[in-house]
Every structure is written in structure tokens, then in C-alpha cells.
Amino acid sequence: MKTNIPADFSFSQSNLHTYLRCRYKFYLRYIQGLLWPAQLTSDALVYEEDRNAGIRFHQLLHQYFIGFDQDLLVQMAQNDPDPRVLEWFSSFLLSPFAQLDGELNPEKTLNANIDGKLFTIKMDLLQFVDGLYHIYDWKTSRKIPSRKTLLESVQTKLYPLVLSEALSSNFPIHFHILELNQVDAPITFTFSAPEVAKSRDYFMLLTDEILALEEHEFFRTDKLQICKTCEYRSHCNRGIKAPGISDLELLDMEDYLETGNLNTDLV
Amino acid sequence: MDAALSTILSSDNKIFLHGEACSGKTGFGCQRLKYLLSEMKGEPEGILVLVSQRSLASPYQEALKQVKTYRKSEVSILTMSGLVRRMVNLFWPLIGHISGFYRPYEPPSFLTLETSQYYMGRIVDPMILKGYFSTVSLTRNRLLSQLVDNLNKAAIVGFPYTEIGKRLSEAWVGQESQKRVYEDAQEAVNAFRAFCLQNNLLDYSLQVELFKDLLWTNPIFRQYLNRQYVHLIYDNAEEDPPYVHDIIADWWKDFKSALVIQDDMAGYHSFLGADPQSASRFKTLAEKSIHLQNNTQDAFQKREMAATIIDYRKPLQFKLEDIHSFIKQPDQRVRFYPELLELVARDITEKVHGGVSPNGIVVISPFVSDSTIFTLGHELAKNNINLRSLRPSTSLRDEPVIQTLILFAILAHPEWDLSLDTYRITSVLAHAIPEFDLVRAHLITKHMQSTQSGKLPHLADLPQQISDRLNEEQKDRYLTLTNWIEENKGVNFLDDFFSRLFGELLSQPGFGFHLNLESGSTTAKLITSYKKFRASFGYQIEIDQSELAKEFVKSVESGLLAATFVDDKSEDDVNAILITPVMSFLGLNQAVDYQYWLNIGSSGWYERLEQPLTHPIVLSRRWQVGEKWTAEHDQKLSRENLEKTLHGLFNRCRKEVFLANSDFSESGMEEKGLLTLHIQALFRRALKEMQDD
Numbered sequence: 001m002k003t004n005i006p007a008d009f010s011f012s013q014s015n016l017h018t019y020l021r022c023r024y025k026f027y028l029r030y031i032q033g034l035l036w037p038a039q040l041t042s043d044a045l046v047y048e049e050d051r052n053a054g055i056r057f058h059q060l061l062h063q064y065f066i067g068f069d070q071d072l073l074v075q076m077a078q079n080d081p082d083p084r085v086l087e088w089f090s091s092f093l094l095s096p097f098a099q100l101d102g103e104l105n106p107e108k109t110l111n112a113n114i115d116g117k118l119f120t121i122k123m124d125l126l127q128f129v130d131g132l133y134h135i136y137d138w139k140t141s142r143k144i145p146s147r148k149t150l151l152e153s154v155q156t157k158l159y160p161l162v163l164s165e166a167l168s169s170n171f172p173i174h175f176h177i178l179e180l181n182q183v184d185a186p187i188t189f190t191f192s193a194p195e196v197a198k199s200r201d202y203f204m205l206l207t208d209e210i211l212a213l214e215e216h217e218f219f220r221t222d223k224l225q226i227c228k229t230c231e232y233r234s235h236c237n238r239g240i241k242a243p244g245i246s247d248l249e250l251l252d253m254e255d256y257l258e259t260g261n262l263n264t265d266l267v
Numbered sequence: 268m269d270a271a272l273s274t275i276l277s278s279d280n281k282i283f284l285h286g287e288a289c290s291g292k293t294g295f296g297c298q299r300l301k302y303l304l305s306e307m308k309g310e311p312e313g314i315l316v317l318v319s320q321r322s323l324a325s326p327y328q329e330a331l332k333q334v335k336t337y338r339k340s341e342v343s344i345l346t347m348s349g350l351v352r353r354m355v356n357l358f359w360p361l362i363g364h365i366s367g368f369y370r371p372y373e374p375p376s377f378l379t380l381e382t383s384q385y386y387m388g389r390i391v392d393p394m395i396l397k398g399y400f401s402t403v404s405l406t407r408n409r410l411l412s413q414l415v416d417n418l419n420k421a422a423i424v425g426f427p428y429t430e431i432g433k434r435l436s437e438a439w440v441g442q443e444s445q446k447r448v449y450e451d452a453q454e455a456v457n458a459f460r461a462f463c464l465q466n467n468l469l470d471y472s473l474q475v476e477l478f479k480d481l482l483w484t485n486p487i488f489r490q491y492l493n494r495q496y497v498h499l500i501y502d503n504a505e506e507d508p509p510y511v512h513d514i515i516a517d518w519w520k521d522f523k524s525a526l527v528i529q530d531d532m533a534g535y536h537s538f539l540g541a542d543p544q545s546a547s548r549f550k551t552l553a554e555k556s557i558h559l560q561n562n563t564q565d566a567f568q569k570r571e572m573a574a575t576i577i578d579y580r581k582p583l584q585f586k587l588e589d590i591h592s593f594i595k596q597p598d599q600r601v602r603f604y605p606e607l608l609e610l611v612a613r614d615i616t617e618k619v620h621g622g623v624s625p626n627g628i629v630v631i632s633p634f635v636s637d638s639t640i641f642t643l644g645h646e647l648a649k650n651n652i653n654l655r656s657l658r659p660s661t662s663l664r665d666e667p668v669i670q671t672l673i674l675f676a677i678l679a680h681p682e683w684d685l686s687l688d689t690y691r692i693t694s695v696l697a698h699a700i701p702e703f704d705l706v707r708a709h710l711i712t713k714h715m716q717s718t719q720s721g722k723l724p725h726l727a728d729l730p731q732q733i734s735d736r737l738n739e740e741q742k743d744r745y746l747t748l749t750n751w752i753e754e755n756k757g758v759n760f761l762d763d764f765f766s767r768l769f770g771e772l773l774s775q776p777g778f779g780f781h782l783n784l785e786s787g788s789t790t791a792k793l794i795t796s797y798k799k800f801r802a803s804f805g806y807q808i809e810i811d812q813s814e815l816a817k818e819f820v821k822s823v824e825s826g827l828l829a830a831t832f833v834d835d836k837s838e839d840d841v842n843a844i845l846i847t848p849v850m851s852f853l854g855l856n857q858a859v860d861y862q863y864w865l866n867i868g869s870s871g872w873y874e875r876l877e878q879p880l881t882h883p884i885v886l887s888r889r890w891q892v893g894e895k896w897t898a899e900h901d902q903k904l905s906r907e908n909l910e911k912t913l914h915g916l917f918n919r920c921r922k923e924v925f926l927a928n929s930d931f932s933e934s935g936m937e938e939k940g941l942l943t944l945h946i947q948a949l950f951r952r953a954l955k956e957m958q959d960d
């Protein structure tokens with residue numbers, strides 16, 4: 001039986017990543033909409049603290065780029081319940097990323113309609129300067145991912161593509177990643193038109209495949225390692241306990257970074 | 268569509284569009300949204316679609332689904348309270364230090380309605396022990412909700428919260444002792460506000476005050492907002508309180524285009540502060556005002572019928588058969604309410620079997636009880652018809668999945684010393700282990716009762732005559748369950764506890780939630796509710812985590828925590844008949860083919876709720892401070908409410924209203940409220956005219 005992916009379904013970094021890791025998980029989460037609130041890690045509180053600290057740090061940078069007084073924000077960071085927030089913010093202020101010019105759009109969401117399919121990205125910061133676009137992403141990872149891992153991630157390939165389609169941008173497009181736990185080694189990827197065209201081909205093939213699948217073709221992954229960090233493990237009878245936080249990699253978490261639903265921010 | 272109207276709605280201008288329900292206003296709003304998106308060239312121009320409540324966003328979300336443009340990211344569909352909360356959170360550093368908070372440089376904690384009531388309880392409980400509120404007979408939850416409501420009214424209407432008691436007192440005409448109650452209420456809200464300021468807690472009233480008084484006047488904020496939103500579509504403005512209209516009116520000149528939509532005969536949420544009179548100011552602000560009216564004969568007749576029911580003196584413009592073709596009554600006299608529900612179920616079944624879509628039918632009543640849902644659902648199920656309910660304040664504790672989770676939490680925390688009913692343990696045990704039947708579960712709980720230990724006995728400790736009655740699989744499950752409880756004793760962060768309980772035990776093969784897909788979303792509800800509860804304690808208040816968890820469990824058990832989630836699944840369930848309170852149905856803004864009205868003798872169709880600690884009109888902007896609220900005011904209000912309700916329901920009914928009336932109502936009383944009297948009068952007059960003819 002053919003699956004019913006809603007006509008307005010928007011592909012994102014998060015849902016594509018889910019699909020690549022396990023088709024069945026994609027099916028349960030995005031087609032069936034099955035909520036299954038099992039633990040992702042047995043260190044749920046540490047995970048939550050990390051996540052909340054990351055959210056507050058991202059909010060500080062959002063406020064910084066809106067134009068709030070820097071001293072005021074330092075004071076907020078000093079009073080944050082998690083000392084890492086002040087460390088990250090101080091490191092950021094010392095980095096060249098604190099001195100950007102041009103047109104700056106923090107927390108920017110973009111959609112693109114590519115060959116009749118919708119794609120969504122949410123950027124931490126979008127800069128337009130000297131006729132070129134720069135995408136910025138702030139990361140506060142416990143385990144710092146390698147350059148290769150980042151380059152191959154869905155996010156790194158998808159963001160420049162959606163940006164180029166949505167804003168008919170010039171090339172090259174720069175994608176800067178600042179890992180706050182390693183500020184001295186920011187990573188920049190530069191994408192030329194042929195590289196983005198390659199990503200386009202890749203994502204068109206991938207999404208065509210998803211849209212053409214029959215319900216029974218959303219297989220369960222055969223990599224049991226992936227099931228360990230999946231909330232559906234009891235549903236699939238693939239394990240009982242969640243792993244500790246030190247066993248998680250960036251890739252385990254990437255599909256939990258939802259980029260928004262239909263781009264309408266209803267509250 | 269009218270070509271002129273279409274042109275007006277397809278241009279950059281500021282329009283006020285009003286008319287009766289179901290005349291197509293929201294459809295124009297959606298058309299406008301699509302137009303703005305299609306016209307957007309070059310610079311992105313943000314569109315704010317403001318709706319008065321979340322459920323009213325769906326037509327705009329549907330409209331967006333039909334548009335395939337990357338510009339969709341420029342659209343925000345929000346309620347004003349959503350916008351307020353989001354902005355106060357983002358701009359907190361700019362306002363925290365000038366608003367009287369003790370720790371302005373620390374992140375604030377946002378309170379939900381339930382957590383506000385929880386904190387209000389902490390303020391009020393010691394007051395009650397000292398004899399405050401002694402003359403009021405209200406449940407604790409209702410007392411707390413009315414106190415919180417008072418603070419909210421002050422903020423959304425726009426008067427100092429310190430004047431609540433004085434305003435209520437000045438309008439009061441009854442016994443002097445009631446004035447003492449208003450003073451108590453004032454003292455409680457003053458103490459609550461002071462507590463919030465000390466602890467960085469932002470209840471709804473504080474969020475609104477910060478937004479209006481500090482953010483709205485801040486140039487950085489205004490600049491930010493103007494960059495975000497260039498166009499406005501504001502639907503159902505009449506259901507919002509006046510502060511929202513103040514903000515939008517002030518923002519008006521900055522919008523490049525605006526469309527404000529108002530329903531003429533609405534304002535159903537006036538008890539929550541909705542103010543249609545205040546919303547009508549946009550008529551003068553707009554460049555164009557458009558009135559939409561449904562001009563079909565059918566619509567005219569329904570308008571006339573509603574007006575004639577309300578006004579006995581209005582000459583009849585239709586005949587008895589016209590009334591019968593729209594308003595149906597049971598063919599035979601029905602004496603008791605359960606009999607009536609059977610009859611309603613039969614009538615609905617006939618319709619559905621005759622080809623009517625279940626989502627074209629609604630059953631409404633001023634209040635919808637569990638027993639009505641159960642009985643009607645049961646009767647319909649006999650014919651394979653599903654019933655779904657939509658109630659604004661169902662309590663979390665009413666859900667069996669939640670009862671199971673809460674019971675496990677109590678079993679794993681004996682130090683809370685919370686008592687457990689053995690029958691409840693029996694049924695939860697049978698629910699958690701499908702291999703068990705009630706008899707086996709009961710054997711175990713009976714033994715538990717005899718040991719008075721308050722904990723489930725270990726398998727090894729069960730007397731032989733009980734363990735002999737369990738097969739190996741049952742023993743195995745029971746052992747897993749008791750071991751799990753032992754291992755997780757003392758996990759005080761209940762979100763973590765429930766998540767483990769769900770993932771490691773109850774959703775595993777062989778346990779009750781494994782094949783129960785709904786259990787996932789219900790558990791998620793409880794986890795979210797606890798997270799919000801825990802978050803409201805922020806980082807400042809020193810509290811024992813075990814005590815916090817216990818407080819949460821007690822709040823769920825007492826019914827304080829409501830399951831106020833928009834359940835998308837149930838809303839989309841087109842194959843079920845909807846049963847809902849009348850106000851909730853009117854708030855949905857949807858027309859149906861058939862309406863079944865239950866409890867029509869009840870005064871709940873028009874009377875305001877009995878609220879001894881607050882008053883929706885006295886605390887509204889249209890109330891003249893110092894005036895007295897008398898019985899005449901009540902009568903006038905009831906009549907106005909009935910009129911609004913009748914027009915609203917008739918406009919939302921395409922084919923037939925079924926007056927499901929029995930001699931004895933659901934409460935076993937012979938009720939003859941205004942609605943019954945007015946409708947009977949209509950039938951009598953029409954019959955007389957027919958006989959005279």
C-alpha cells in the first residue's frame with residue numbers, strides 16, 4: 001500500500017537524517033505521527049541540562065545580533081545557572097564572529113520549493129555581505145564532531161542548497177560552524193555552484209525515493225546500534241534500556257533537532 | 268465571489284471585514300494570505316496571522332498547505348498570548364531590571380494556568396487556615412482559578428491589579444459579608460504578585476503587563492517587531508480582550524496592509540475577557556469596511572427564526588412547517604435522560620446509515636458530563652459509530668494511562684506516604700500486565716492489603732495458594748514489574764521516571780502499553796505537564812525534588828492539572844460524531860449539517876457561571892466603575908447571551924437542529940429554562956397562526 005506523506009510535507013535536516021538512519025523510524029514519526037516518549041539516554045537530566053544550556057546560549061546570540069547591549073548580555077550570562085553559558089559567550093565575544101558586518105538575520109528560517117517539493121532550514125545566523133551569503137551555525141557539542149563528519153552531514157549539504165534556491169544567491173556560499181567548546185578552530189565550508197548542483201541531485205533522488213515508497217518498504221534498520229538511541233526501541237522490540245550520554249554521537253542527536261513544522265510558528 | 272470584493276481583498280490596503288458566522292470571512296482571510304504570498308517580490312515581508320485561539324489557526328494552516336512557495340517562512344500564525352510570551356522571553360534582558368523583579372539578570376520561569384494556580388494555592392492555603400474565605404463555599408480548585416482569573420482580567424482589561432477588590436466590592440449589592448471576601452481576594456492576589464516578583468515567576472498577567480508597559484514602549488523592540496511583520500491578518504478579533512486591540516490599533520500605522528475580521532454576533536468568550544465592542548474600533552481605523560451577509564432565503568429564515576425566538580412580540584415571518592423543517596423534536600414524549608440518549612443515538616445512526624458524514628453531526632449541551640459521553644458513546648458503538656469529545660478542561664487524572672503512570676510513581680515513592688486504594692491497584696495491575704485478569708490482580712492486592720506494607724509483594728513472598736494460580740509467563744511479568752519498581756525507587760525527576768517507566772517497562776512486549784499507540788501520546792502529555800511544573804520552580808526556589816514530585820502527583824490527583832492540549836488527531840477524526848459544550852462548539856467556528864441539543868431546559872445556555880470571587884462584566888472595560896450589579900443586569904446579560912448563542916448555533920447549522928428534550932434532565936430535575944420557554948412559545952404562536960388561518 002502506498003504511504004500517505006502529506007502533500008505539504010516539508011523535508012528538513014532532521015527528518016531526512018531520520019530517514020537515512022532508519023526508514024521505519026521516519027515512517028513512525030512523520031507519517032504515523034506516533035509519539036513514543038521513551039528515554040533517548042539514561043542520563044536524561046544531563047542531556048536536558050545540555051540542551052537547555054544550549055538553548056539559552058543560542059538565545060543570547062540571538063539577542064546579541066538583534067542589538068542588545070553587550071554588557072547586559074554578559075551580566076545575563078554571568079547569572080546563568082549553567083557556568084558553561086558564560087564560558088561559551090565569552091569565547092564567542094573574543095572570536096571574529098562577534099564582529100560581523102553587513103546584513104545580519106539571526107534565527108532565520110527559509111523554505112524552498114525544489115521540483116515541487118518543499119524544503120525547510122533554520123539557520124542560527126544568515127549574513128549578507130559584499131553580495132554573498134554566509135550561513136553560521138553555533139554548536140555546543142560534548143563530543144566534537146570531525147570536519148569530515150560535518151561535511152557529510154545532511155545539514156551541511158542541505159543548507160546551501162535551500163539558500164541558493166530560495167534567495168537565488170550568488171556563489172560561493174560560505175557555511176561557518178563555530179564549535180564553542182573549540183573556538184580556536186572554526187570550520188568553514190565553501191560551496192560553489194557545481195557543488196550545490198551535486199547536492200541538488202542528491203536530495204532530489206533521495207526525496208523521490210521517499211515519496212515513491214510503499215508502506216512495507218519503510219524497513220527497520222538492520223544496524224542495531226542505531227536502535228539503541230531510538231525512542232521506538234520498545235515498539236520494535238529492539239532493546240530495553242537507553243545508553244549513557246557518553247555513548248551518543250552528534251549523529252545520534254541530529255534527528256532530534258527539529259527545524260520547525262511547516263514554518264508556521266503557532267503558539 | 269463578488270468581483271469588487273475580490274479586488275479589494277487583493278490589494279495592499281487596510282480593511283475591516285465583518286459579518287455573521289459562516290458568511291465566508293475566514294475564507295477571505297485565507298485568500299488574502301495567499302494573495303500576499305503570491306505578490307511578494309524582492310525583500311521578504313513578514314505576515315502576521317493573529318488568531319484569538321489556537322484551534323482557529325487551522326484554516327490558515329490549510330491555506331498555507333496549498334501554497335508551494337518558499338515565502339511560507341515569512342508567515343507566523345500566532346495568538347496574542349503566544350506572541351507576548353515569546354517576546355517577553357526574548358527581550359527579558361531589556362525589561363527584567365526595570366520591572367521590580369528581585370533577580371532580573373537570571374532567566375525567568377513562565378507559569379502556565381495550572382502552575383499559577385498551584386502557586387496561588389501555596390499563598391492561599393495558610394490564609395484559609397487563618398479563616399480567610401470562610402463564607403465562600405467553593406472547591407479549592409475553583410477558588411484558586413477565580414483568584415488567578417482576577418489578576419488576568421486586570422492585566423488584559425487594563426486596570427491596576429490592586430483595584431480588583433475595590434471594583435468588585437463597589438458593584439456588590441448583597442450581604443455586607445461578601446465585601447470581606449473581596450478584601451481577602453485582594454490580599455491573596457497582592458501576595459501572589461509579590462511572590463512572583465521575588466522568584467522570577469511570570470504568570471500570564473505579568474507577561475501581559477510587561478509586554479504592554481515596558482516592551483511596547485521600547486524602541487529596539489518596536490524596530491524588531493516592525494522588521495518581522497509588515498502585513499497583518501487578524502481573525503475573530505471580537506474574541507480577544509481589549510489589550511490586544513490596543514496593541515494592534517497602536518501598531519496599525521506601521522503595517523503596510525491589514526485585514527481585521529470580526530464576527531458580528533459573537534464575543535462568546537466574554538467570561539475570559541473577550542470584548543467585541545472594543546474590537547469594533549477597527550471599523551473606523553480601516554480604509555474600508557466590508558459587511559458580509561449570507562443572502563440566501565435559508566439564511567434569512569434562520570436569522571428571522573432566531574430573532575423571533577428571542578422576541579415574543581416580533582411578528583412571525585414563517586409558518587409552522589418552516590419551523591418543523593429546521594427544528595426537530597422527538598416524535599414521542601421522553602421522560603428520562605438515558606432514554607433520551609438512546610433516542611438520540613438511534614436518530615444519529617439512521618442519519619449516518621443514510622449517508623450523512625459523521626463529521627457533519629454535533630451533539631451539544633451547556634456542560635458535557637463523563638456519563639453522557641459514556642452512555643452516548645456506548646449506544647453509538649453498538650452501530651459502529653465513534654464518538655469523540657472536545658472539552659476545554661478535562662483533567663489529566665481522568666485518563667486511564669495517566670492513572671497507571673501515577674500509581675507506579677506512588678508505589679515507587681513510599682516516602683510520600685500517599686494512600687492507595689486497593690481497587691485502583693487491582694485495575695492498574697490488570698492494565699499494566701494484560702496477561703493478568705482482574706481476579707489474579709485482586710489476589711495480589713488483597714495480600715498486599717493484609718501485610719499493610721503499602722508495596723507490591725515480591726513474587727517470592729506471595730503465599731503459595733496465590734503463586735500457584737499464576738502461570739510462568741504471569742510470574743515472569745510480575746517479577747519484571749516489581750523489580751523495575753525496586754530499581755527505580757527514589758527517581759525524583761518524574762519526567763525521567765515516567766519516560767523510563769514507559770520505555771523500559773510498560774511499552775515493552777508483554778506489557779499494557781506495547782500495542783496501545785495512544786499510550787505514547789498520553790504519557791507524553793503527562794511528561795510535558797511535569798516538565799512545565801518543574802520548570803516553574805526555576806533555579807531560584809530551594810525545593811526538595813522529592814517534595815516537588817509529590818506536589819505534582821497530588822495536583823494531578825486533585826484534578827488541578829488539566830489536559831489542555833490541542834489534540835490534532837481527534838480534531839481530524841472525520842469519522843466520529845463530535846460531542847462538545849456549546850461554547851466550545853461556537854469557538855470552533857465550524858458549520859455542521861445536524862445539531863443535537865441536550866439539556867435544553869438548563870440555564871447553562873445563557874446564565875453566567877456562579878463565581879463568588881470574580882465577575883466578568885464588573886471587571887470588564889465597559890463597566891462603569893462604582894455602578895451596582897443588580898438582578899436586572901443579570902437578566903439582560905442572560906438574554907444577550909441567549910441571543911448570541913441562538914444566532915451562532917443557527918448560523919452554524921446547515922440542515923436541522925434536533926431539540927433533544929426529556930421531562931427530567933440529566934440531573935434528574937424538571938428544568939424549564941429560558942431556552943425551553945422561548946422555543947415552546949414559538950411553536951405555540953406558529954400553531955395558533957396556522958389554526959387561525
Ligand code: SF4
Nearest residue numbers: 022025220227230236
Ligand atoms: S528501534 Fe530501530 S528499527 Fe525501530 S524505528 Fe528505531 S531505529 Fe528503526
